[in-house]
Amino acid sequence: MNLTTVQPARHPRPTTKASALAYLIFDRPDLAKAERFLNDFGLRTVSRDSERMFLRGTGAAPFCYVARKAAKARFVGFGLRVNSRADLEALSRVPGASSDVESSKWPGGGYRVGLVDPSGFRVDAIFGQAPASALPHRPPLPLNSVDAAVRINGTQRPPVGAPDVIRLGHVVLELADFQQTCAWYTQHFGFIPSDVQVLPDGSPAVTFMRLDLGTTPADHHSVALAQGFAPLYSHSAYEVVDADAVGMGQRVLREQGWTHAWGIGRHILGSQVFDYWQDPWGDKHEHYCDGDLFTEDAPLGVHAVSREAMSQWGPTMPRSFTKPRFTPASVAALIRNLRHSPDVTVEKLKTLAKLFA
Template identity: 65%
Template sequence: MTTQTDSVVLTCAQPSRHPAPTVKAQALTHLIFERPDLDKAEAFLTDFGLLLAERTADCLYFRGTGPAPYLYRVQHGASARFIGFGLELASLEDLHRLAELPGASTISASPHPGAGHYLTLRDPSGFVVEAICGQASVGSLTHRSALSFNAVDALPRINSPQRPPIAPAEVIRLGHVVLELADFQATCAWYTQHFGFIPSDVQLLPDGSPAVAFMRLDLGDTPADHHTLALAQTFMAAYSHSAYEVVDADAVGMGQRVLAERGWKHAWGMGRHILGSQIFDYWQDPWGDKHEHYCDGDLYTAERPTGYHPVSPDAMAQWGQRMPKSFTKPRMNGAAFKALLVNLRRSPDVTLRKLITMARMFG
């Protein structure tokens, strides 16, 4: 179930769906970060539109207006780093299947909001995956309705001006997370084999090797987000960004206004993506990690085949500001230089030619 698009030639192995995955993940439940300053983290996330659900001496839990008990966990730590994320499973039987994988922890009761049972795994790039089942949902909170829209062929709004409130964008749910990898092929294969992810679209370098894989959940005939997990080839494992759904484009725009007025650093937007189609806007938290507001994303069922496309800065948005060079620029420090040298020798996916190509392409 694959197709070639955009006149690209597939000369290398590509991410593909697995014929018999260990389990099929049902949802992205939460992200896990460590931060040295919980107050600073709370200030940004509140202005971004998340709601504090619970605070302990060393941990913050944030939710959206949807029924998830929490979608963002901030643990106190000596340094700022991304730890991993949670995936919901359909049953306890699925959890026991994952428990047989190498490196899986024992199954235990979750101490986090919503309870349930969970175990932890590490993917081939070292990111933590908390697989959870039986997590209880909570009551949804009220958020404003999407604003009606006067189109040339339909005029529902008469004698009724648009006045969205000047307030942080109301985050409804966690949409996706994007990770950067050295071991691209092994990590993609791990998620397709063990969690049933389906590559929706793959972006290719000029030599035909994969650079980015946008992967969705396999929910059968139930529509799933174009991507819940996206993986990008670089020279080391790192967090790229995470995305949070808001009700409409006015919420994206109002979120931009509020975050700008409160002094936070803008990263990119507004615009509309090509792959996934989301209207987007990106902001940096106090430690430089990118967070995206979005609305109007594509939904695919399991039958949709994989698309293949050339990668370039122009392939990132249909309209809006061109993706700035700073958006993909790695943070070069001692640890990054060490990872570069180690992975050039160790990883089959990291080559000097590939890195030079990406550097020229993205600046």
């Protein structure tokens, strides 16, 4: 497989190199309902008032999820941690930056610069957050195998309850302007494409991008971008301690009456053992464990895109992951982007629809 377009590609001199995916921001009409789902999912409430709610995992991040009170449910954007005040100053000069360097009043404090990516998603660059105290979570279960017996005269009885989310792992977005948006993230935050899935003509359909942490291993992807006809949230993913925690999450969320989306299975690109659930507004949230870790020198992989290419084992990816939600706003976006976006063509959309039919 060969690529026929400029992106995805590393940028030789990025403005900054982000060091972490810090948090996601959602608007929600009912904070109490959002909190019930997220607590059952395994996130812990840090603080909540009538306007805003912050939640965290057991790791040292002071929060990883923000829900804001709003009339309409929507995904707003996310935060990326950078390495210095100088990084913030450099990003404040990026065309379209929505703020100068400002103090953050959110948990952990620090400083922030607001940006908007070419697809319209809010991106906060943050530096100087004070870490929170890590919370306890159970250790991974010791597993007996045919080659090594590590548990003798003992049993496996993980506690029944919401699995401990350790941290936010990644977010996946659909885009109309794939080339421009992908280039923006590689240019300004130093993201490295780990793998790209391409259409039969070689044009990119999905790119999985990791942080450039040098010789320190980074998640296979912290941000993934998929070609679509409009900017949309696809899903976000949260790491748990092991596969039993993924399974326990399925049990608890099913017993609490939430809607299952896909799983359990193992991805091909990234290798995570996964399970997806829908929140009260249909937005997908993924439990995962055992993801791949890459250093800066791992080369780009190129693969054909298809529904079957999304998992090694487990159920085939449901059509709900690729079937567009047609609303007056999305139809208007489709017409607008067919006219104005160089990445959205009738032929490309027909090919995507055929591959994921």
